[in-house]
Amino acid sequence: MIHVFGLIAGAAVGLLIGKYMSKFGFGCPLICDPKISTIYFALIGLMITFS
Numbered sequence: 001m002i003h004v005f006g007l008i009a010g011a012a013v014g015l016l017i018g019k020y021m022s023k024f025g026f027g028c029p030l031i032c033d034p035k036i037s038t039i040y041f042a043l044i045g046l047m048i049t050f051s
Contacts, residue, residue, distance in 0.1 A: 007042050007045055007049075010045020013041050015041075022034065
């Protein structure tokens with residue numbers, strides 16, 4: 001159950017970062033695209049809960 005929470009929390013953080021970083025126009029495609037950053041941070045949240 002804790003893994004699901006980490007996945008959802010990471011996805012929410014990634015969505016917020018991608019949503020607001022794209023407005024500032026930074027050049028990193030990993031963080032500026034909300035779709036990619038949501039998946040990326042969801043995986044990071046999942047890995048944190050496994051450690």
